[in-house]
Amino acid sequence: MLIRQADKAHIPDIARLFDLYRQFYECEPDIELATKYILERINQNESIIFFAESDGKYLGFVQMYPSFCSVEAVSIFILYDLYVDGSARDLGVGTLLMEKAKEYAKGQGASRIDLMTAFSNKAGQHLYEKLGYKKTNENFHNYSLPI
Numbered sequence: 001m002l003i004r005q006a007d008k009a010h011i012p013d014i015a016r017l018f019d020l021y022r023q024f025y026e027c028e029p030d031i032e033l034a035t036k037y038i039l040e041r042i043n044q045n046e047s048i049i050f051f052a053e054s055d056g057k058y059l060g061f062v063q064m065y066p067s068f069c070s071v072e073a074v075s076i077f078i079l080y081d082l083y084v085d086g087s088a089r090d091l092g093v094g095t096l097l098m099e100k101a102k103e104y105a106k107g108q109g110a111s112r113i114d115l116m117t118a119f120s121n122k123a124g125q126h127l128y129e130k131l132g133y134k135k136t137n138e139n140f141h142n143y144s145l146p147i
Helices: 008-024 031-043 093-107 122-130
Strands: 002-005 048-054 057-069 074-084 112-115
Touching (some): 008 048, 008 057, 057 093, 093 112
Antiparallel strands (some): 002 048, 048 057
């Protein structure tokens, strides 16, 4: 199994996985939207995407965005998307993708990786905690303003 960074050549396969990821979070299938979104992120260098591949089959991906923590005055990454295809679950794909994301962030001088996940995503929570991620939301509320 190979873990590689996505570029323009990988957009169709990453978009397919991204569409499945969105469906996991109860969005309607929309491969055109998924393709457009991934294309824009890669073309504008706005995110880092790593994917797992075995025998030409894309098994999963992780996407993170560079950001900052003003209070600590440091660079961080926001890990927003992790998805492993159903056929590749329990093969260690998620762990390999998360480790690659950590290695990359560390190499970029980031102080940490932050992420959020649904309360219902027990498998994800188990993976994150196994990899050393700590829950941090005891002192803060998350808010969002639709515009």
